[in-house]
Amino acid sequence: MFKVTKKLIIYQSPNESQDPNAPAQNLKNWLAVPAIVAGGLAGVVFLSIFLTAVVIPGGIAGYFLWRKFKKQQTGPSTGEALDAEYTVIKDPTKK
Numbered sequence: 001m002f003k004v005t006k007k008l009i010i011y012q013s014p015n016e017s018q019d020p021n022a023p024a025q026n027l028k029n030w031l032a033v034p035a036i037v038a039g040g041l042a043g044v045v046f047l048s049i050f051l052t053a054v055v056i057p058g059g060i061a062g063y064f065l066w067r068k069f070k071k072q073q074t075g076p077s078t079g080e081a082l083d084a085e086y087t088v089i090k091d092p093t094k095k
Helices: 023-074
Strands: none
Touching: none
16 A cells, blocks of 8 residues: 655765774764763752752641641640530449
């Protein structure tokens, strides 16, 4: 039905050298290693800055929310005792 073809054309100028040990090729390889290391270090630095910017405010907000929920569980803290009527029910069969 359909025919898929791939055509690859490689152009090489006559003055380019294909020697992998050429000085220009070695220089590219030697410059690539520090660039990769610097990129990795920059990535680690930016990741740590981003995580710090997210974790510290999240921890502060979490602490305040935890304190708010903890205070709601204990009820109002007015410092006064509650007065109420109550009835004591005793089981006459037990002594």
